[in-house]
Amino acid sequence: MRNYTSLAAFLLMAIALIVPSGYSAGAVMLLLGSAVLLLGRGKLALERRDWWIVAVFLAIALVWMAEAWWDGQGSRGMDKPVRFILAVPALFLVLAYPPRAGAFWAGLAVGGVLTGGWAIWQKMALDVERASGYTYVIQYGNISMLTGILCLAGMGWAMCQPRRGVWLTLMTLGFVGGALGSLLSGTRGGWIGLPVVFWVLYKGYGAGLAAKWKGLALLCVFIFASLAYAIPQTGVQERVERAVIDVTSYAAQAGKTTSIGARFEMWKGAAHMFVERPLQGWGNNGYNERMEELADAGIVHSHAATFGHAHNEFLDAAAKRGIIGLLAVLALYLVPMRLFAQRLKASNVELRSFAVAGVLLPVAFFDFGLSQVFLAHNSGVMVYAFLLPVIWALFRHAEQEPGLHVGQA
Numbered sequence: 381m382r383n384y385t386s387l388a389a390f391l392l393m394a395i396a397l398i399v400p401s402g403y404s405a406g407a408v409m410l411l412l413g414s415a416v417l418l419l420g421r422g423k424l425a426l427e428r429r430d431w432w433i434v435a436v437f438l439a440i441a442l443v444w445m446a447e448a449w450w451d452g453q454g455s456r457g458m459d460k461p462v463r464f465i466l467a468v469p470a471l472f473l474v475l476a477y478p479p480r481a482g483a484f485w486a487g488l489a490v491g492g493v494l495t496g497g498w499a500i501w502q503k504m505a506l507d508v509e510r511a512s513g514y515t516y517v518i519q520y521g522n523i524s525m526l527t528g529i530l531c532l533a534g535m536g537w538a539m540c541q542p543r544r545g546v547w548l549t550l551m552t553l554g555f556v557g558g559a560l561g562s563l564l565s566g567t568r569g570g571w572i573g574l575p576v577v578f579w580v581l582y583k584g585y586g587a588g589l590a591a592k593w594k595g596l597a598l599l600c601v602f603i604f605a606s607l608a609y610a611i612p613q614t615g616v617q618e619r620v621e622r623a624v625i626d627v628t629s630y631a632a633q634a635g636k637t638t639s640i641g642a643r644f645e646m647w648k649g650a651a652h653m654f655v656e657r658p659l660q661g662w663g664n665n666g667y668n669e670r671m672e673e674l675a676d677a678g679i680v681h682s683h684a685a686t687f688g689h690a691h692n693e694f695l696d697a698a699a700k701r702g703i704i705g706l707l708a709v710l711a712l713y714l715v716p717m718r719l720f721a722q723r724l725k726a727s728n729v730e731l732r733s734f735a736v737a738g739v740l741l742p743v744a745f746f747d748f749g750l751s752q753v754f755l756a757h758n759s760g761v762m763v764y765a766f767l768l769p770v771i772w773a774l775f776r777h778a779e780q781e782p783g784l785h786v787g788q789a
Contacts, residue, residue, distance in 0.1 A: 381421075381477040384413055389479035389770050390487035393527055396763065397561070398494045400514045403523070403759050406487075407470065407766040414469035417476060424476045429719055433471060433772055436715045437464040437765065440708040447701050451663025460761050467765035474773035481730070481774055485534040485547070489554035492527045496557025499524070499564040503615075510615070511564040519759045521567025522748045526741070526763070528558020529577050533740055536585055536733035556604075563608050566619045573747025580743060584724050584736035636681040643691045643751060646671075649680040650690035650699040661702035664688070689756050693749025696756070709755070713742035716768060720775065734775035741768060 392406035399405075417424065441461035448457025499511035513520045531554035538547035562570050578601070586594065608616045622639070629635025636645050649671050653662050662670050668688060675685040690696040697705040720738030723731055745754060745764055754760035 381413070381416060382480065385410065385474055385477045386479040386483035388413065389474075390483040390490075392484075392487060392763075392767055392770060393491035393530075394487040394494070396491055396495075396527070396759075397513045397515065397520055397523055398491075398498050401758075402514070403762045407467075407762050410470035410473055410766060410769075411466050414473040417469070417472055421476075424472055426472075426475070427776075430471070430475060430772075430776075432715055432719060433768070434468055436708075436711045437467055437471075440712050441465045443701055443705050443708045447661070447663050447705070451665050453664060457664065460755070460758070463758075463761050464765050467769060470766055471769035471772070474769050475776065478773045478777035479770060481537060481734075481778075482541075484770060484774060485531075485537060485551065488527055488530050488534060489550040492524075492531050492554030492557035492561075494557070495524045495527060496560040499561040503564045510566040511561065513561075515759050516757060517565050518567050518569065518752050519754070519757050521562045521565030522570040522744075522752070522754065523759060523763060524558045524561025524565065525567070525570035526558070526744045526748075528555045528562065529740055529744060530737050531555040531558060532577075532581055533584070533737035534733055536729045536736065540730050559604070559608075563616055566615050568619055568623060569748055569751035570744075572750065573743065576743055576747065577740060580724075580736060580739050584732055584739075587725075637683040642681070642683050642687070645680045645684035646687060646690045647692055647695050649674050649684055650692065650695040652679060653699040654695070654702070657702060658698075659702045659704075661698065661700045661705055664700055667696075667700050689753040691752055693753050693755060696753045709749075712764075713746050716772070717742045719772075723775070723779070728778065728781075731775070731778040734771060734778055738768075738771045738775055741771060 388406040388409035391409065395402035395405060441464040444461035445458055451457065498513055502508045502511040510517050511520065531551045534551045535548065538544055538551050541547045609620070626635055626638040626640035629638060630641040630644055635641040652674060653667065653670055671680065671685045674680045675682040690699060693709060694706060697709045717739055720735045723735040724739065726732045726735060748754045
């Protein structure tokens with residue numbers, strides 16, 4: 381069963397973006413594999429912390445299902461919350477049969493390389509404006525970025541392996557590929573939170589690095605960012621300049637239909653709705669109807685009413701599900717973040733690598749949610765709901781091996 385969960389953990393990110401619904405393959409394997417627990421197989425000793433993960437999954441699922449019920453959404457409103465419920469047996473499976481760490485990290489590295497290569501092919505050979513793979517362009521770019529930054533988290537684990545040169549090379553290529561996928565998609569939202577990402581990496585690894593390595597890391601980041609901005613084919617310079625123009629135009633009481641201007645209008649409308657119904661919210665159907673009314677009243681631009689969500693995870697939750705919905709989303713991110721952060725200073729570097737990855741996952745989703753309702757898409761729900769249990773299981777397994785030596789992972 382460890383071979384089985386290891387393959388599922390590998391597939392979670394290895395093919396997430398390069399085949400249609402690739403992010404579901406490993407998740408479905410974990411769900412189906414959890415049937416062995418019904419046969420009484422596997423040692424499952426749950427701790428209080430494990431139940432916190434279960435609690436946040438069930439909480440957001442129940443809140444979303446309640447909204448779907450009273451808002452009259454029917455079965456279509458149950459689809460995404462059910463996925464969080466199905467992630468619970470997957471969590472139990474990987475806790476009973478933790479996947480091998482090498483399979484997980486290899487999946488991220490392969491996923492980053494394949495995603496970056498696919499983005500280069502789309503951009504250079506197919507001459508698309510923005511690389512998007514088989515999912516929505518913003519989802520593609522942000523999941524690519526997530527893959528890349530998790531490869532950086534794996535550097536600590538790679539340093540502890542017998543063939544650390546090979547592993548470090550793989551993780552570096554995974555990071556570069558994931559970053560390229562994001563850059564070539566032109567998805568700016570994922571770039572905003574990079575300072576926080578680097579701060580988490582520094583908290584996890586900075587104290588143990590010599591000054592020259594810290595300087596080299598900063599230099600590499602600077603060179604990579606400079607090249608990405610300077611090379612026209614990446615489209616980064618154009619996207620940055622477009623953002624500046626959009627913000628300037630909106631500030632001058634114009635440009636309300638641009639990418640950023642429309643977001644500002646949607647945020648204004650969502651905030652207005654939350655103030656009107658802070659407890660219950662408007663529901664998804666009510667949100668669409670009320671946004672049209674706000675547009676007719678001149679409170680927001682009519683363009684904002686053409687979108688089904690607020691392009692902000694937190695304002696959207698507040699407008700549709702009230703304060704309880706907002707708290708459920710915050711708990712989904714902040715509770716796991718807190719659980720992992722307690723081991724960011726662990727003496728065991730391999731354990732620390734999973735702590736860093738576990739913090740970075742909700743940090744990244746929090747960042748993505750500032751300019752996109754990431755959990756409104758199947759890819760966002762599936763990646764978070766099934767990647768978190770895998771990282772948590774590896775983290776818990778590493779905790780139980782305090783004397784872990786090189787090569788034993």
